[in-house]
Amino acid sequence: MKIKVIRPKFTSRHCFMNTLPPEQIQVWILHWRSMTDWVKENWGILEEKEIEQYTSFVKYEDMMRGALGRIAVKKISSSYLGKETKDIQIESGHFGKPYLCCSGRRLSINYNLSHSGEIVMLAFGRDVPIGVDVQEIKQMQEYQRLAEYYFSPEERAAVIRQNNIELFFEYWTAKEAYVKAIGCGLYKDFASFSVKIGGISSERYSNQIWRICQIAVDKCHKACLAYGMRNENEL
Template sequence: MSADEVQVWLVPDERSDRVLAHLLGVLDAGERQRAAAYRSADDRRRFVVAHGAVRHIVAGRTGAAAAEIRFVRGPHGKPEVADPGSCVQVNLSHSGDVAMVAVTAGRRVGVDVQRIVPGLDTVAMARRYFPAEEAEFVRAAADPVARAARFARLWSRKEALVKAHGGRLTQGLRVPVTPPVAPPGNTPAGDAWPAGYRITDVPAPPGYRAAVALSGLADYRVTPRRWASPAPPP
């Protein structure tokens, strides 16, 4: 994988007890503690699957065992691969039943997937959080479903950007992300972004929108992948 490629892995919702037990076994103590804190069995399962998938995907890039991968938190809490000799950058997002993992070989990366929610007051939320032009873009859609789809698309682009940059979402929501404009060095949010980023919409299951952001203004290609859970040991 080159620095100008990003693999975006769609992670299916796994329900096999044997697979779930295996994935739980590769998590570290902190991840297992976070999983146990979920009251909902569905939420707990999705956490285990998503974070287990991250470990296996990173292991496939580094050659390390999935259980041996270590993560550290960046200045804004973003997890990063701890191995100083590794140039792997990885990011995870999940919404509803869908999880996605983005991985690159050097450029800072953020991925986000958003479920389309037609019952949400997307016009009011867009006016509250988005620049005026983007709020109007949401409002001008033909019906509630179309407005919700536009809102989810813009939100996924903004959150992917924030996750790549490592900043705060409240600031990133004010950054214009309507294609093809790349975020400027100084944004309406008043946040000094250290470099440009490129944001790309990526394929998502029906009822969802997703995007990926990479640091730098060089072009890159997106390679969609579907993750298959490993066969658990007998």
């Protein structure tokens, strides 16, 4: 499976036009502050319930990150499918994992999104379960205590031994991307499994193995993608 990272330049109204080959996962990295005008121009794509949700946020940045992610999902997926954005519906499955529908039928394109700090990140793939997570690197005195509580023994030991907050966020984004990929979200105990960044998770889930890939964003953010395959030859 090939991973393609897309960092669009928003100088053209056709910036979201793209195709999605079956052997490829595409990861889109968007900077919300540079896209506020674009979000306002495309606000009408949102459904009434979505507008109510995002306008209820207290912080402006939370509203913009959420709205940008939702609009971008519809614009990108409609381009992949050759459909109008109004024909794309976003539904939620077990544990709240979102999926795409058209005319009540679930589509073969899977997606996942995450946002933090300046970044909204989206990942798309055909017939492959995926999860993505991005986190702004923040200085936290308690990060070693969080590692002791949420990480597996080997992950916890590595973070404490290196005393490195960036390593903490590498593990955190990898673990969150994984639980989002398998569809459990935060309902799965983070300490119950280990991840290997650039490798596979320590467990086989739903008869699949799970690859963990770090995505380079910038010096202020860490991000990971997780996806599942039936055997290691497909990774």
